[in-house]
Amino acid sequence: MRHPADQAVQAFWEETADLFSLKPGRVNPRAPRSGLVLTVAEALIQGGMEQSSIHINARLHLPGSYHGLSQRWDILVIDDGFPVAAIDLRALTGSGSTNNRANRMKEIVGQSINVTRAYAHPSVEAFRPALGQALLLEETDQTTTPRKRQSDLANFQPMSVLDELEAFFRRLRSDGQYDAVWYLTARNSPEAEVREPDPEMGLTAFVSIMIERIAAVREARDGQGLSAADLGELLTQRDDLKLGRTIAEREDVAGVVAGISSVDSGRAAVDFDVIQRRRQIVAELRQLIHKSTTTETEIQKPIGKRYWIFGGQYVGVLERRQLITLDEYDIPLICADRSIHIIELKRPKHKLVREHRNHQIVSNEVHEAVAQCMNYVRGFDELGASHQTYYHNELSLDLDFRRARGTVIIGNPELTASDDVTREQIEQTIRSYNAHLSRVQVITFADLVDSAERALAFEAEEHS
Secondary structure (H helix, E strand, O other): OOOOOHHHHHHHHHHHHHHHHHOOOOOOOOOOOHHHHHHHHHHHHHOOOOHHHEEEEEEEEOOOOOOOOEEEEEEEEEEOOEEEEEEEEEEEOOOHHHHOHHHHHHHHHHHHHHHHHHOOOOOOHHHOOEEEEEEEEEOOHHHHOOEOOHHHOOOOOOEOHHHHHHHHHHHHHHOOOOOEEEEEEEOOOOOOOOEOOOHHHOHHHHHHHHHHHHHHHHHHHHHOOOOOOHHHHHHOOOOHHHHHHHHHHOOOHHHHHHHHOOOHHHHHHHHHHHHHHHHHHHHHHHHHHOOOOOOHHHHHHHHOOOHHHHOOOEEEEOOOOOOOOOOOOOEEEEEOOOEEEEEEEOOOOOOOEEEEOOEEEEOHHHHHHHHHHHHHHHHHHHHHHHHHHHHHHHHOOOOEEEEEEEEEEOOOHHHHOOOOOOHHHHHHHHHHHHOOOOOEEEEOHHHHHHHHHHHHHHHHHHHO
């Protein structure tokens, strides 16, 4: 009897044939595999899932995860607005089956850890979506032949890549990282059939476990009559002030507040403490920028991942500070449209303007900082396209490197103003300078702190 995925696997080999003939040995974990995705979707529908609840190539927003960004899943099952299942499909083919398997394994673990972290609190852990992982391994002499590895030194037991991945998936399931795994292998030939090394990780078992886990999520939700708005109410059933202070301390506070602010009680529990905590951070930042001895590192510490300091158009700070070869950024911000905005920090004591032919012009320190930031932007222009593809394939980073922008934050007029040069003159000079720049701007630390304080004052007025 032929396997339900036989036709889909053959289509996969045909769709990727050109890729591997042009670039032998290249592995693309996101290579075309629509047939395999549809095989899983059809199996879920046959198992009782509503077709309207199955979404292909969809994003799951994870406000409480480590990076706070949305993750793309090949299949999302969404029930009345609730994500109840997420399934990821990957392929290891060509020489990448051996060379890049460690990267694929890390990515698979990272996917589940992010979701688990987002649903880590006892009040919401029962609603964590069922997680499924599927992987197609190409059977070759390299993947089926046992070989020794460093990890085998204890027992001297050679193991093939095929067996290694099987053991890997067993550990993921036993540790609860994934509820179900579909592990299939096949040779790249028209006559080859799909094999499932472990029946417990076959398609039938995979679908059965996923449907059972989805039913458990639905039961937990229905048992409490939970709606999307009720999530905020659920979180506020604990000590409200303690919850507010705890959330205010979190660096991913924006995502948490977004999840609970759908009800008045949720807003009441956190708004006051969030605003107060942010005001304390801004006050600490203001103290630092008034010290002539403050360094860039000392400034960077209170800012951390608090992207809200820079304005509402940003959704996060990248963990990775090196995106383009040779460049390292102080704060790489992620914009709402997934583009990159580089923040370059300089010292508050740096001179901002100087006199030239009876007029004020920006100082050499400002010129150098702007040139540095322009080089960063130029790096994205020249190398961004290739790096964007690389980071997407290797790290699943969904960013847009096209037309990146930058901001230089330097100096404090209150430290550098004098009888000869007033703060107003400094601001006018910088404004004139910015008028001639494109995609890079200059602001002072006073501008940054003043802007953050105005935004917090507005928030306080809105919630008073």
